Every structure is written in C-alpha cells, then in structure tokens.
Amino acid sequence: MGISEERAGYLENLCRQFRIDVITQLYAVQTGHPGGSLSVCEILTALYFEKARNNPQNPNDPGRDRIILSKGHAAPMLYRILAERGYFPADDLKTLRQFGSHLQGHPCSHGTKGVEVPTGPLGLGLGVAVGKALSLQLDKNPAYVYCILGDGELNEGTIWESAMSASKFKLDNLIVIVDRNHVQLDGTDEEIMPLLDLGKKFDAFGFRTFSCEGHSIADICDTIDRAKDVRSMPSVIIAETVKGKGVSYMEGQNAWHGNPINSQYFERAIKELEATH
Numbered sequence: 001m002g003i004s005e006e007r008a009g010y011l012e013n014l015c016r017q018f019r020i021d022v023i024t025q026l027y028a029v030q031t032g033h034p035g036g037s038l039s040v041c042e043i044l045t046a047l048y049f050e051k052a053r054n055n056p057q058n059p060n061d062p063g064r065d066r067i068i069l070s071k072g073h074a075a076p077m078l079y080r081i082l083a084e085r086g087y088f089p090a091d092d093l094k095t096l097r098q099f100g101s102h103l104q105g106h107p108c109s110h111g112t113k114g115v116e117v118p119t120g121p122l123g124l125g126l127g128v129a130v131g132k133a134l135s136l137q138l139d140k141n142p143a144y145v146y147c148i149l150g151d152g153e154l155n156e157g158t159i160w161e162s163a164m165s166a167s168k169f170k171l172d173n174l175i176v177i178v179d180r181n182h183v184q185l186d187g188t189d190e191e192i193m194p195l196l197d198l199g200k201k202f203d204a205f206g207f208r209t210f211s212c213e214g215h216s217i218a219d220i221c222d223t224i225d226r227a228k229d230v231r232s233m234p235s236v237i238i239a240e241t242v243k244g245k246g247v248s249y250m251e252g253q254n255a256w257h258g259n260p261i262n263s264q265y266f267e268r269a270i271k272e273l274e275a276t277h
C-alpha cells in the first residue's frame with residue numbers, strides 16, 4: 001500500500017504549518033506544551049490524514065478506528081489537526097486553554113469532537129485502549145485502536161500491566177505508537193528512569209515490535225501497514241522523534257516541555273519554521 005512521494009510531501013508541508021500555528025497559539029496564551037506537541041506532529045498527521053479510518057462528519061461512526069492520545073499534554077497539536085480535518089471550526093483554536101473553551105489544556109471527549117478518550121494523567125490511555133480493542137474484537141468489529149504514548153509516560157507501571165493484558169487477549173487490532181523523543185518533563189529518560197532496550201522490553205511483553213523515523217510520513221505510514229498485518233498479538237511502533245522538532249533551541253530540551261514562549265523566542269521559532277522546506 002504505502003503512500004506516494006507526492007502525498008507524503010504534501011502532508012509534511014502541512015506539518016510545517018501545524019507547527020507554526022501551534023507555536024502561535026501557545027505564544028498567545030502563554031501556557032501549554034510545545035516540546036511534545038512538536039514531536040508528535042507527523043505521527044498524528046499520518047493517522048488522521050492517511051492511515052486511520054476517521055470521519056469528521058460522523059465522529060462516533062462505529063466503524064471508525066479509535067485514536068487515543070495518551071500523552072494528553074500534546075493537545076495543542078491534536079486540536080490543530082482535528083480542526084484541519086473539519087471536526088470543529090479553526091476559529092475555535094483561538095480559545096485554547098481559556099475558561100469556557102472546549103479546547104482544554106488536556107483533551108476531553110465530552111466537549112471536543114474527534115477526541116476519543118479524555119487524557120492527561122499519564123499511564124491511563126493504554127488501559128483504555130486495551131478495553132476498547134477487546135470490545136471491538138468481541139463485537140467482530142474490524143476497526144483498529146491506535147494508542148500514542150510518550151516515552152517518559154512508559155515510566156508508569158499501569159502501562160506494563162496494560163501491555164500484559166494486550167498480549168494475553170491477543171489484541172492484533174491494537175497498535176501502540178511510542179513518541180520516542182528520549183526526553184520527558186524534568187530531564188532525559190536516561191536521567192530520570194532509563195528505559196534500556198525498549199524494543200526488547202515490548203518483545204518480552206508479547207508485542208510485535210517495529211521502529212520507524214517518527215518525522216517521516218512515508219516511514220510512519222509504511223510501518224503502520226506492516227503492523228496492521230500482524231496476527232494474534234498486539235504491535236508497537238517505536239517512532240524515533242525529537243522533542244521540540246523544528247525549533248532549534250527547543251530540540252531535545254526538557255526546559256521546553258511546558259515553558260511559556262516570550263516574544264524573542266516566538267519570533268525566532270516562526271522564522272526558523274518558515275525557512276524549512
């Protein structure tokens with residue numbers, strides 16, 4: 001299947017605009033999470049625009065694939081992408097994180113079309129994903145469940161309890177994607193809690209493990225295709241990414257996990273993003 005070079009290029013160009021818009025929104029509200037929003041951009045774009053079945057005209061379509069952004073702090077990028085897909089008007093993005101807005105700091109499915117599950121407290125999304133995948137199998141519904149985890153989030157014990165259940169129930173309709181940017185809130189994964197050989201870890205928990213270049217739309221799409229062919233076990237895609245991708249002073253820096261952006265930094269970020277091709 002794969003994706004044409006032209007289409008991948010189109011989507012990567014769209015990602016550049018998503019980054020510019022998210023930085024602009026975060027600058028305007030002086031709060032929110034730039035680093036993890038920038039790293040997950042291509043993963044979410046590949047899913048919502050190419051690989052996951054989703055229908056903005058009928059967000060609760062029973063045949064939809066379920067996309068769970070377990071690292072809920074990357075909500076600004078999710079919202080930007082949902083607006084582009086047409087789940088709600090782009091004008092709503094101006095209300096990000098403001099009182100009364102449906103676009104809260106962390107995603108909430110009650111008020112925001114396209115949000116599958118409320119997330120924010122790390123470690124919970126995979127358990128919900130396992131439950132959804134199991135119920136789809138019992139219903140003989142061929143939809144897939146995609147669950148996007150942060151790598152710092154893997155420090156949570158609930159992730160590994162959920163992973164054991166996923167393999168016990170042979171959930172081949174579950175595809176986990178790890179945003180492997182090697183950085184969390186207070187430092188690098190290595191400094192806070194080393195994950196060691198993550199691929200081997202997931203193998204040992206009964207997953208089929210893939211890795212991909214997490215800023216390449218083509219590589220993400222190809223790897224999702226391969227994961228969809230796996231039978232009788234869950235899959236994980238370890239997507240190698242860069243926290244703060246696209247803004248040089250944010251890249252790989254935990255300080256930009258959730259820092260407000262001042263005017264000098266804002267101008268630099270926009271200049272750099274506009275200059276990328």
Ligand SMILES: Cc1ncc(C[n+]2csc(CCOP(=O)(O)OP(=O)(O)O)c2C)c(N)n1
Nearest residue numbers: 036073120121122150151152153183184185
């Ligand atoms: C249970 C819980 N503990 C702590 C936090 C605060 N917190 C928010 S994001 C974050 C770091 C997450 O790092 P990672 O999963 O690597 O996300 P990314 O690098 O993709 O932003 C922390 C500790 C939280 N949201 N939930």
Ligand SMILES: [Mg+2]
Nearest residue numbers: 151152183184
């Ligand atoms: Mg991380």
